[in-house]
Amino acid sequence: MIEAATTALAAIATPEHFMFLCAGVILGLAVGIFPGLGGIAGMSILLPFLYGMDPISALGMLIGLVAVIPTSDTFTSVLMGIPGSSASQATVLDGFPMAKKGEGARALSAAFAASLYGGLIGALVLTLFVLVARPVILAFATPELFMLALLGLSMVGVLAGKSLAKGIVACGLGLLLGSVGGAPATGEFRMNFGIDYLIDGVPLVVVGLAIFAVPEIVDLLRNQGAISDTPRLGKGWRQGVKDVWQNKWLATRCAGIGCLVGALPGLGGSVVDWIAYGHVLQTTKDRENFGKGDVRGVIAPESANNAKEGGGLIPTVLFGIPGSGSMAVFLGGLLLIGIDTGVNMVGEDLDKTYVIIWSLAIANVVGAAACIILARPIAALTTIRYVYLAPFMIMVITFAAFQATRDWGDIAALFLIGLFAIYMKRFGWPRPPLLIGFVLADPAETNLYQAVQFYDGFGWMLRPGVLIILVATVLSVWFGARYAQKAHGTGDITTGSGQSENLRPQIVFAFILLLVFVFGLYDAMDKNFLGKVFPMTTAIVMLAFVGYALVTLLRGKKDSAVAYDTEADQAEGPDRAASAEHFVLWFAGLVAVTYLVGFFLAMAAFFLAFLHFKAEAKPLRNIILTASALAFLAGLGHILTLNFPGGLLQNAFDLPYPFN
Template structure:
């Protein structure tokens, strides 16, 4: 192992790897400033650039971005009281209060150093996990690996905030979408309806960017203004650095909590930072200053948010269970390179694992250093309304999705999934189980096929590893059912209500729950699974096995969800039918469709020059000057891009 670690460290002396790591760090710092994107947006936007790269530079770039995105998202939280991600909302409580008192630099220095330390401790935790878990991982056979795929989808759904049934339905929807294409067991096409385009399945980039990226843009373009009365970047950097050294115990505790939250599938950075904040409050003798500028309210959560991402990599790499959306996309990228997490990566690609560890630690240090240097400049980006950033992000995301297959069909699929992602978020469905289900669908089917053919009957379910995984799966389900029963019997107190508000952190999330929209989504879900069950009847016996299992499970859960929605309406709990945000989202998706239509006719560059000014004037209500200069700058970048990166621009019929 020491040889692999030293080899990985030596490989970072390669200029190409260092350049990719630097690109990832810079991209992660900028993306962290944009509200709502976070680690998911960082990986999703950079993922298309990895096509054609070797695994090492691709991983260095993605890990570099993931390691620092929670470092820079603090800037907006402290200076504007508008966090760049949901996890940064914890830091906002004390950081923004400190900045309002003229101590912004003190708050930011505490946050940057804590994030750096959290990243280093998280990388150390991942390092220690390799020798401890390696013997266990190497003992796994196909039954254990099959159970791990089930565990990954189920835990992400069960541990998601909100309705457990919705989480499980989202996971089954992802599994169903992942089965579109050629069967891995019989080479038979499924759910393609005669389309050659769907024969290879759906692109991971298109699915991830659609469900999360485009849905996020549509949900946030209504933000045409930023928080007013922003504070100034004042105070002392060095006072914060000296103070940070006195809170070393909070750094360690917060980092360890973050690693644990990352290991648990579906928990994520937001829950990890709130847990770290909770322990900081619980262990403090004087609690009066929390929420009013207490440094411990910054150090604990900021130490946790970076270590969460490192902890997330432990189940992803060693067991093939992605703990969150960014790690699910990383898992999908590894699978495209033919690198199978679990026994294969431990025995055959140990150097890549250590490359990830070194990259994470180095990026955490470099990211914090750059934040100290660039905060005055980065702070200016936080004053740009998301409605103005939206069209640029849209252009980048669609162009990135095109690089995967070179087909415009991926872009239409991406917009359609963007609509689906927006509806899921607005009706309070967790989207992480959806993406995790999509990524794990084919590995799940492959491992089940091997298990069914190598073992007689259900005897494999008595293997010790399988029994342990079944117990791990059942306990959270029983706990979730118990909490639901207790919640139904007891009246929520004020503290519990406040906690749920803090967990949300997004005006769109759940805004259409218990409405005609959520009822319609439940009805569509039932129709999709019923249709999949009927269509799968035309497949061969081996090819229909997994689709039938997924369709049956999804149909049962869909009917339960439909009953829940009908009961909510009969009980008088009815959400809004139409809101201004719905109007804005509809306009945004219509404009996305218009943009793709222009791409088909006149090509990508010309479509950008026509679409972006219209979007800025019609949706963002931007000035004429911005609406002219913005597309010109984008056009120049697009013209130069093919000479700098292996990027192709879609051509139109008139070109």
């Protein structure tokens, strides 16, 4: 080990390696700052250049890119409320409220410091862990992975907010949404309405953007003004770093969690930030401020998601089995530069493994430094009047969403799920549990089914690993229940008490939810047993909880934890520009026009109309803003060699770039 370590250090210490590493970091930053692009896009740009490069330099470049993505994706999560990637969804919950309070600077510096710290701790843990990683990873068999999925689902307890029943239903919605598409055991298509797009299931990026970004954009538009309440950015830079230092044990624990969960293939790294967020909620006493801008809610997911990347490297290099999309491309990169993955990486090639791990640590430092330099100018965006920012934000999220599968369906799904999320927010159905359910639907279903088959029934329930995770799950549920009883707002609760006289709107929404689960049940009916058992069970359990919520509402219990509506009784006040539905229609218009004339032209029309009618911009200003946005879009598409989704017009005629 010592010998491998010295060889690795000598390889890393060359200026050439460092240079390529920095190049990777810069590329990663440029890509990662845009929501939804992240690792896979960056890697794909990089791969063709790697062919024939010197392995150590190529490795530096690859690692630089991987390392910086979970740092740079924080910008939009904190400043705009748009999750930059699936790794920083939980950061939105507290980071964005901080930005709204004018503490954007503090939130960002805490996030970067936590990323840096988490990345370093991750590298430290990995240096030792890699030596024993193979048996540890092999010890996590399908039963343990299933139990870990359950543990993740138990986080719903703390993320549910006021009403546990509503949290569970939201999670059930996620589970159902996650089981759309081919069933893992039988390959049958579930709930796809005969639509080709849904054969794949709905992409995670689309769901994440739809449930967090869309309602946020609509809300900000209605409030008028800028994102930040105060025109100044606040000092807070040093405070953010201090915050991390004061919570270093929390950050250390979360980094450990990130490492471990990231290292387990088959669970999916996208849930790491939520587990960390749930962890901080469960282990702190004063939780009143979570969801309203508590800096610990930023530190926990950010320290975990950087450590996760390191963890994710382990199954990739040791087993040749990548845990995420970006790791899959990373694996391709390793193959190209002639690094054989497998047991050899802890044997004769241990030095290469150390080059990878320590490059990751160095890249984390470089990446965090670069982000801090960039933070100030980027944070200034939060002081711009939102009505000017909104079309750009809508452009960015639709662009990001359709990167998922580059299908018009991505944009339609973004709109429909976003619409749903707007009402979930209004009626106090918490959205984080939906995302957890969505992410864990497949690991839970697949691993349970396979565990039952591999171990001939339920004998696996007595495996020590299963019991340990079971205890952790029970504890998590217990903490969660205690937390729910305290009934403090979390995650989703906006302003106001949420009590209202008129219950009708929320009754209608609860009824729609009921119909969704009835449909899930109906759709499952004609499937094979193994294809239907999961969605069917979910639907039946959820029908009970929705039924409970609906009955409570129908009885007119206005003060129950279930009843919640931010605006049923409010008339259109002077502080509200227009109804949510008004902006939904704008968005619907964009989707429809995209279907007709394609994304690029639709965006142009949307910008001109929105800036004219909503921002009341002067024609010259309008044209300049629209032109720069479109130029930016065309440039980005060109650099990333991506095409925009076409519409009926593009089907009929061949148009030149970027109108195709």
